[in-house]
Amino acid sequence: xxxxxxxxxxxxxxxxxxxxxxxxxxxxxxxxxxxxxxxxxxxxxxxxxxxxxxxxxxxxxxxxxxxxxxxxxxxxxxxxxxxxxxxxxxxxxxxxxxxxxxxxxxxxxxxxxx
Numbered sequence: 239x240x241x242x243x244x245x246x247x248x249x250x251x252x253x254x255x256x257x258x259x260x261x262x263x264x265x266x267x268x269x270x271x272x273x274x275x276x277x278x279x280x281x282x283x284x285x286x287x288x289x290x291x292x293x294x295x296x297x298x299x300x301x302x303x304x305x306x307x308x309x310x311x312x313x314x315x316x317x318x319x320x321x322x323x324x325x326x327x328x329x330x331x332x333x334x335x336x337x338x339x340x341x342x343x344x345x346x347x348x349x350x351x352x
Contacts, residue, residue: 246339247275247284255279296340302328 247253255277258264266274272285303310305322318325331340 252284253277253282296331296333298329299332300327300329302326
């Protein structure tokens with residue numbers, strides 16, 4: 239499964255409920271590739287071809303930066319001196335269109351391999 243292959247649907251997407259009902263076939267895909275859900279508040283249908291993707295990427299805002307416990311002025315930092323043992327970042331992902339769907343994942347280039 240690649241990034242973006244999984245999408246969580248909810249009330250903002252038009253589902254009538256979010257709790258499933260145990261039936262023989264609670265989720266069904268029809269010949270037009272629409273997905274039908276049997277939910278606690280009725281039947282809902284999603285047409286993936288008509289979904290609007292959030293085309294604006296989430297903006298990352300670095301809030302704080304420190305080296306070995308000493309706060310650094312973010313506005314002036316362009317280079318960190320060598321020999322620092324611990325660097326700490328505080329950041330937030332900003333999304334005005336879907337703030338409840340912001341997920342964090344990071345990797346340090348040249349350090350993290352997986």
